Amino acid sequence: xxxxxxxxxxxxxxxxxxxxxxxxxxxxxxxxxxxxxxxxxxxxxxxxxxxxxxxxxxxxxxxxxxxxxxxxxxxxxxxxxxxxxxxxxxxxxxxxxxxxxxxxxxxxxxxxxxxxxxxxxxxxxxxxxxxxxxxxxxxxxxxxxxxxxxxxxxxxxxxxxxxxxxxxxxxxxxxxxxxxxxxxxxxxxxxxxxxxxxxxxxxxxxxxxxxxxxxxxxxxxxxxxxxxxxxxxxxxxxxxxxxxxxxxxxxxxxxxxxxxxxxxxxxxxxxxxxxxxxxxxxxxxxxxxxxxxxxxxxxxxxxxxxxxxxxxxxxxxxxxxxxxxxxxxxxxxxxxxxxxxxxxxxxxxxxxxxxxxxxxxxxxxxxxxxxxxxxxxxxxxxxxxxxxxxxxxxxxxxxxxxxxxxxxxxxxxxxxxxxxxxxxxxxxxxxxxxxxxxxxxxxxxxxxxxxxxxxxxxxxxxxxxxxxxxxxxxxxxxxxxxxxxxxxxxxxxxxxxxxxxxxxxxxxxxxxxxxxxxxxxxxxxxxxxxxxxxxxxxxxxxxxxxxxxxxxxxxxxxxxxxxxxxxxxxxxxxxxxxxxxxxxxxxxxxxxxxxxxxxxxxxxxxxxxxxxxxxxxxxxxxxxxxxxxxxxxxxxxxxxxxxxxxxxxxxxxxxxxxxxxxxxxxxxxxxxxxxxxxxxxxxxxxxxxxxxxxxxxx
Numbered sequence: 001x002x003x004x005x006x007x008x009x010x011x012x013x014x015x016x017x018x019x020x021x022x023x024x025x026x027x028x029x030x031x032x033x034x035x036x037x038x039x040x041x042x043x044x045x046x047x048x049x050x051x052x053x054x055x056x057x058x059x060x061x062x063x064x065x066x067x068x069x070x071x072x073x074x075x076x077x078x079x080x081x082x083x084x085x086x087x088x089x090x091x092x093x094x095x096x097x098x099x100x101x102x103x104x105x106x107x108x109x110x111x112x113x114x115x116x117x118x119x120x121x122x123x124x125x126x127x128x129x130x131x132x133x134x135x136x137x138x139x140x141x142x143x144x145x146x147x148x149x150x151x152x153x154x155x156x157x158x159x160x161x162x163x164x165x166x167x168x169x170x171x172x173x174x175x176x177x178x179x180x181x182x183x184x185x186x187x188x189x190x191x192x193x194x195x196x197x198x199x200x201x202x203x204x205x206x207x208x209x210x211x212x213x214x215x216x217x218x219x220x221x222x223x224x225x226x227x228x229x230x231x232x233x234x235x236x237x238x239x240x241x242x243x244x245x246x247x248x249x250x251x252x253x254x255x256x257x258x259x260x261x262x263x264x265x266x267x268x269x270x271x272x273x274x275x276x277x278x279x280x281x282x283x284x285x286x287x288x289x290x291x292x293x294x295x296x297x298x299x300x301x302x303x304x305x306x307x308x309x310x311x312x313x314x315x316x317x318x319x320x321x322x323x324x325x326x327x328x329x330x331x332x333x334x335x336x337x338x339x340x341x342x343x344x345x346x347x348x349x350x351x352x353x354x355x356x357x358x359x360x361x362x363x364x365x366x367x368x369x370x371x372x373x374x375x376x377x378x379x380x381x382x383x384x385x386x387x388x389x390x391x392x393x394x395x396x397x398x399x400x401x402x403x404x405x406x407x408x409x410x411x412x413x414x415x416x417x418x419x420x421x422x423x424x425x426x427x428x429x430x431x432x433x434x435x436x437x438x439x440x441x442x443x444x445x446x447x448x449x450x451x452x453x454x455x456x457x458x459x460x461x462x463x464x465x466x467x468x469x470x471x472x473x474x475x476x477x478x479x480x481x482x483x484x485x486x487x488x489x490x491x492x493x494x495x496x497x498x499x500x501x502x503x504x505x506x507x508x509x510x511x512x513x514x515x516x517x518x519x520x521x522x523x524x525x526x527x528x529x530x531x532x533x534x535x536x537x538x539x540x541x542x543x544x545x546x547x548x549x550x551x552x553x554x555x556x557x558x559x560x561x562x563x564x565x566x567x568x569x570x571x572x573x574x575x576x577x578x579x580x581x582x583x584x585x586x587x588x589x590x591x592x593x594x595x596x597x598x599x600x601x602x603x604x605x606x607x608x609x610x611x612x613x614x615x616x617x618x619x620x621x622x623x624x625x626x627x628x629x630x631x632x633x634x635x636x637x638x639x640x641x642x643x644x645x646x647x648x649x650x651x652x653x654x655x656x657x658x659x660x661x662x663x664x665x666x667x668x669x670x671x672x673x674x675x676x677x678x679x680x681x682x683x684x685x686x687x688x689x690x691x692x693x694x695x696x697x698x
Contacts, residue, residue: 025055026051026052026055026056026059029048029049029051029052029055030048030049030052030059030061030062032048033045033046033047033048033049033052033062033065033069034065036048037065037068037069039228040072042069042072042073043073045065045069046066046069046070046073049062049063049065049066049069050066053066058089059089060086060087060088060089060090061086061090063082063083063085063086063089063090064082064083064086064090064093064095064096064099066082067079067080067082067083067086067096067099068099070082071099071102071103071106074106074508076103076106076107077107079099079103080100080103080104083096083099083100083103094120094124094127094129094130095129097116097119097120098116098117098120098127098129098130098133100116101113101116101117101120101130101133102133102136104116105133105136105137105140108140110137110140110141113133113137114134114137116133117130117131117133117134117137118130118134126157128154128157128158128161128163128164131150131151131153131154132150132151132154132163132164132167134150135147135148135150135151135154135167136691136694136695138150139171139691139694140691144171144174144175147171148168148171151164151167151168151171152164152168155168160187160191160192162188162191162192162195162197162198162697163697163698165184165185165187165188165191166184166185166188166197166198166201166694166697167694167697168180168184169181169182169184169185169188169201169205170201170205170690170693170694171690171694172184173205173208173209173690174690178209181205182205185198185201185202185205188201188202189202194225195225196221196222196223196225196226196229196232197222197697197698199218199219199221199222199225199232200218200219200222200229200231200232200235201693201697202218203215203216203217203218203219203221203222203232203235203236203239204235204449204693206218207235207238207239207242212239212242212243213243215239216236216239216240216243219232219235219236219239220236223236230256230263231449231696233252233255233256234256234265234266234269234449235449236252237249237252237253237256237265237266237269238269238448238449238452240252241269241272241273241452242452244276246273246274246276246277249269249270249273250270250273250274252266253266253267253269253270253273254270257270261293262293262294264290264293264294264297264300265450265451267286267287267289267290267293267300268287268290268297268300268303268451268452269452270286271283271284271286271287271290271303271304272303272452272453274286275307280307280311280312283307284304284307284308284312284318287300287303287304287307288304288322291304295325296536298537298538298539298540299450299451299454299457299458299506299539300451301325302457302460302461302539303451303453303457304322305322305348305351305352306457306460306461308322308352309351309352314354314355315355319352319353319356320353320356322352322353323348323349323350323352323353323356323359324349326345326346326348326349326352326359327345327346327349327356327358327359327362329345330342330343330344330345330346330349330359330362330363330366331362333345334362334366339366339369339370340544341537341540341541341544342366343363343366343367344465344540344544345540346359346360346362346363346366347363347467347468348540349363350363351464351467357383357401357402358397358401360379360382360383361379361380361383361401361404361405363379364376364379364380364383367379372574372575372619373412373415373416373619374416374419374421374428374429374618374619374620375575375619376412377409377412377413377416378429380405380408380409380412381409383402383405384405384406384409419618420569420616420617420618420621420622420623421618421620421621424561424562424569424621424623426561426562426569426621428571428573428618428619428620428621429620431470431561431571431620431621433470433471433558433571433620434470434471434472434473435471435472435554435557435558435662436471436472436473436497436498436554436557436662437473437475437494437495437496437497437520438472438473438474438475438496438497438498438499438500438550439474439475439477439487439490439491439494439496439498439499439500439520440459440462440463440474440475440476440477440499440500440502441459441476441477441480441481441486441487441490441491441499441500441501441502442455442456442458442459442476442477442480442481442501442502442503442504443455443480443481443482443483443501443502443503444480448506449693450506450507450508451506454504454506455480455503455504456478456480458502458504458513458539458543459476459477459502459504460476461539461543462474462476462502462513462543462546462547463475463476465543465544465546465547466547469551469661471554471557471576471661471662472551472554472662474550475494475496477490481501484501484518484523487499487501487518488518488523491518491520491523492520492521492523495520496520497519497520497594498517498518498519498520498526498553498594499517499518499520500515500516500517500518500550501515501516501518502514502515502516502546503515505689506689507689507691507692508692509534510532510533510534510538511532511533511534511538511539511542512530512531512532512533512542512689513530513531513542513543513545513546514528514529514530514531515528515529515531515546515549515550516528517550517553519594519595519596519597520594521593521594521596522596524596524597526553526595526597526598526599527553527599529549531545531546531549533545551661551662551663552663552664552670553599553664553668553670554662554663554664555599555600555601555642555643555662555664555665555666555667555668556572556576556577556578556642556643556661556662556663556664556665557572557592557601557640557641557642557643557662558570558571558572558576558640558641559571559589559638559639559640559641560586560635560636560637560638560639560640560641561621561637562637563626563635563637566625566626566627567623567624567625567626568612568623568624568625568626568635569621569622569623570584570612570621570622570623570624570641571620571621572620572621572622572641573617573618573619573620573621573622574617574618574619575619575620575661576661576662576663577643577646577661577663578614578617578622578643579614579617579646579647580614580615580616580617580647581613581614581647582613582614582617582622582624582643582645582646582647583611583612583613583614583643583644583645584611584612584613584614584624584641584642584643584644585603585608585610585611585641585642585644585666586608586609586610586611586612586626586635586639586640586641587603587607587608587609587639587640587641587642588607588609588634588639588640589636589638589639589640590640591603591604591607591640592640592642595668598668599664599667599668600664600665600666600667600668600669601642601666601668602666603642608629609628609629609630609634609635609639610626610627610628610629610635611626611627611629611644612624612625612626612627612641613625613627642665642666643664643665643666644665644666645665646665
């Protein structure tokens with residue numbers, strides 16, 4: 001037997017110490033990762049578990065905990081990869097399989113997730129986590145009763161299970177069963193009196209019911225139990241904001257910002273509170289800082305822009321900087337031939353900064369692409385006639401734009417000599433074309449956690465989206481209404497043709513807008529639509545979709561401007577879908593009324609005076625030939641016209657009315673193709689807003 005020499009012995013001892021040191025180091029990182037996990041500091045936990053795996057790639061538990069942290073950071077594909085690695089070393093663990101199922105739900109692979117949970121229950125019938133997974137699948141599918149049964153099954157097996165009790169409380173509140181919700185939350189408080197999370201959800205449910213005083217107490221209790229509970233601070237700030245305790249809101253927001261400068265909700269709430277205190281300059285400064293941190297937060301940007309529009313003089317130089325965001329956005333849309341989106345962004349830019357030469361000229365160019373030369377000329381003329389331009393102060397780009405504008409105006413003006421407006425001596429852009437008076441009302445059904453006042457902001461932005469649509473007057477009620485009855489009362493009082501009751505909700509990744517349209521005379525619902533968007537620009541997209549859906553309900557409606565024998569001039573043109581071959585009914589002035597229980601309009605046959613078939617149409621006015629209904633000529637200037645029949649469309653082409661003008665005939669049938677907007681039509685799975693809360697329960 002060979003003797004081990006001293007150098008070799010020393011080498012083995014060093015190796016043993018090295019391995020032991022490495023193991024101790026890995027264990028230290030592992031324990032630190034667990035501490036971060038307990039604090040819900042997922043970024044730091046993830047880093048620590050990765051350091052563990054660098055030293056010991058075979059540590060299955062570390063792979064699992066890394067997957068869990070990654071799941072909480074919403075990186076679900078990566079989480080699945082980490083779970084694959086975990087399952088090489090820890091097989092058939094139900095917690096690993098349940099996490100895989102939850103990941104698959106988040107990726108909307110519901111069938112795969114359901115299969116995993118059912119397999120677990122076949123082997124382990126008492127597993128409650130699998131029941132939670134199946135409950136979430138049912139919630140995604142809109143089956144609230146089935147989801148409730150899974151939570152109740154879990155509660156039968158663990159009578160004080162916190163997640164089951166809190167989930168049932170939230171679900172009961174969502175379905176209007178407030179007394180049952182209160183019972184479940186009281187059971188949770190009794191069973192888990194030292195859990196801050198239980199008090200957090202109790203505070204949320206009280207705030208949802210409008211009991212803000214009690215909600216404040218519960219939120220403060222949550223913070224006493226866990227002083228670094230970020231979400232509880234945000235909820236408390238929102239509750240205080242609803243109680244108009246703006247100084248306290250600002251103090252909490254300053255604390256949160258000091259802890260983490262990227263806490264956007266804190267910046268947002270501070271800005272709103274300052275604006276409520278009429279401190280507009282400070283509010284704008286705070287909201288601008290927040291936008292610099294998170295420029296794609298659309299609701300935050302909308303809050304700032306509404307504040308700018310109402311409180312800053314048009315000459316304020318800051319307007320140009322805020323408008324620039326929309327100009328750049330519009331250019332991106334235009335680059336990909338997304339005309340409606342580009343025009344919307346230019347309109348937002350001009351709403352903020354009406355004197356912006358660049359924005360207006362580029363907006364005019366987008367109009368020109370539609371072949372709307374008259375409106376194009378009108379925009380260019382506005383630039384020339386209304387801008388106070390000192391050419392010495394213009395940039396090179398502005399000088400070029402200004403010179404080009406003047407040349408184009410001269411060329412287009414000569415072409416307009418042969419238009420209908422020249423023939424009939426009518427200025428079409430000075431006509432009063434308002435035909436529809438619509439009220440927009442919103443409710444505050446839920447406590448908004450991401451963006452307090454988001455319902456009000458969505459309603460105001462929806463109303464503003466109709467600016468520039470001459471035939472509609474859409475007025476938003478500043479304050480929320482309690483219910484349908486209050487909205488109907490206000491609509492009747494304001495003699496509105498229709499009123500719309502809308503509800504806006506958001507999650508971290510999705511927005512939804514539900515709207516019911518009612519007849520303003522009798523309060524009967526005539527239509528409803530449920531809009532859904534996810535991905536980038538989802539807020540502006542859903543606002544445009546709301547506008548398009550409303551306009552598709554409204555019949556194109558006008559009046560007679562002039563006549564010469566049987567030649568009739570009306571105040572409707574290509575912008576309302578009026579083209580050669582369109583047939584219109586002529587109705588005695590003041591005798592058109594909305595249908596009682598469906599879209600469209602009606603009139604007594606005795607007031608039908610004849611029909612007009614269009615021969616020529618410009619953008620705002622059209623000329624046609626009158627066929628009288630009776631022997632006597634009863635048609636006068638000011639009598640009203642309705643589209644009886646649009647000309648046949650070629651292929652799938654859309655009229656320029658699409659999304660920007662009423663486009664239905666007198667029976668309420670839209671001329672323009674309606675875009676698919678619901679989650680089901682888009683092939684997406686819509687996440688119920690309250691499900692985000694359920695998924696936060698540990």
